Amino acid sequence: MRFLTLRVRTFLFMILNLLLAFLLTGAFSLYHFQEETTDYHQQRLERKERAIISHIEYVISGQDSVPRTYDEWSELFDERLNEIGSVHKLDLAIYHPKGERIAASVNAAENQGVLPERLNEFPKGGRRVPLGRKVDDSGDLLISTSEILDANKEVDLIVKTLYRVDNSAIPESEIEYLKQLVYVYLFLLLLGIVLAFVLSNYISQNMRRVIEQLKKVRLNKSNEKLDWRFNDEIGELIQQYNDMVEQLERTAVELATSERESAWKEMAQQVAHEIKNPLTPMRLTLQMIEREKDIKEVREMATNLLEEVENLTHIAEAFSRFAQMPGLQLERFDVSYQTNRAVG
Incomplete structure (x- = not known):
């Protein structure tokens, strides 16, 4: 029985119910006829x-x-x-x-x-x-x-x-009545078989429709929703499918956002690394020049360059912190002083 499809099982179940109903009705009719006889x-x-x-x-x-x-x-x-x-x-x-x-x-x-x-x-x-x-x-x-x-x-x-x-x-009227009753039962049985076949196909086709849509579901594309007019078990299944599609779309958006953030973090780490690499030897050289006490102009220039190196270092560290997504950090500084120092 487990190897039969849902359509076949539904059809057989309906036919068995019809046969059981007709057998019980026929047995009762026969018993009633025998009692009447x-x-x-x-x-x-x-x-x-x-x-x-x-x-x-x-x-x-x-x-x-x-x-x-x-x-x-x-x-x-x-x-x-x-x-x-x-x-x-x-x-x-x-x-x-x-x-x-x-x-x-x-x-x-x-x-x-x-x-x-x-x-x-x-x-x-x-x-x-x-x-x-x-x-x-x-x-x-x-x-x-x-x-x-x-x-x-x-x-x-x-x-x-x-x-x-x-x-x-x-x-003869009673015999004719029994004959007509048998004909009616046969007609109803055939009609029931046809209706059971149509209904089982109807159920299986809608189930197959849901299955086909499930096969087409992809994370990286827009998935089609299904429409159903009736509030029944199939409608509940289709509603669950539509909810799943909506959840999948939200997950796809969140995943894309996460991927973009990850890419920005990776780029920030790379920029910070590229900036920090040349700054370290530059800082060491300028510090050596700054220690020279003979030439005042050279020492001032070295001091200014060291400040610029420190600024670049801060920028690199900021990129590095951006890669780690810290909270917002506020800092006070003198705009005039920083401007004059950059110009001078």
């Missing part, structure tokens, strides 16, 4: 179950007397139960209140596991008890057990109903 089949089973019970009660009401024995019930429903199951497209069986199976639809033999010869579970405290789901080789089954009561609220029959889950029965 389960509710749809459960409600459909309840409607069919009510219709079957009404059908069975209608058959019973058409008899002169209500059957009471197992044989009477079997004779009544042995053939008619197939018709009822065919009409409602369900497999079912009816049981005597004691649990013996009276009759079953034509597919009962294929469902011996859930439509047994004798019931082991009975409804308790209600006319309908959903017994859950079972998955067999032919698909998913919903199982429910209901009671049919007589006029005295006593149990006449127990009806066990099997509902085979068939998603082809789901309304």
Whole structure:
């Protein structure tokens, strides 16, 4: 990962976020659809179950007397139960209140596991008890057990109903909605990929722009500043770059000033050295002449020359002090005396 460029890492990070968001949204949508499908089949089973019970009660009401024995019930429903199951497209069986199976639809033999010869579970405290789901080789089954009561609220029959889950029965509008949702997700995913690519390029191009400007930064020339209109992270980086350019320009000015001062100091030291070299032997010679007491004029001339040598020495020392950049030194002297001495 560390070998990937910033643009590629940004692009991949955005794509992963998009995929994660779509996966979570898709998982939630799938879960919601499955719950809706389960509710749809459960409600459909309840409607069919009510219709079957009404059908069975209608058959019973058409008899002169209500059957009471197992044989009477079997004779009544042995053939008619197939018709009822065919009409409602369900497999079912009816049981005597004691649990013996009276009759079953034509597919009962294929469902011996859930439509047994004798019931082991009975409804308790209600006319309908959903017994859950079972998955067999032919698909998913919903199982429910209901009671049919007589006029005295006593149990006449127990009806066990099997509902085979068939998603082809789901309304076409819901299937179409799911298809449209998938198309929208795919479109949004493609749009997100394009936007992630554009945004990653936008970020990397601005970063590359800053990098290129940093490569061009030189101390001995004017460096170009960058403009940025937004107050974001890239804007902060560019502001830091502009501040660095300003600081570099100030440093360059200070360095140039320092170089000039250094050159002046070096020149002053050189001038002082060049002046002092001939003055030393001249001073010694003039001092020897000044000690001669025979010729007054020569001695006065030597004295004047010595004063001039001293002045040159002071000048050389001043240059030397300038090279050391001392503080300002003030000195009092007699202008008339110095002028007359220089003229005389």
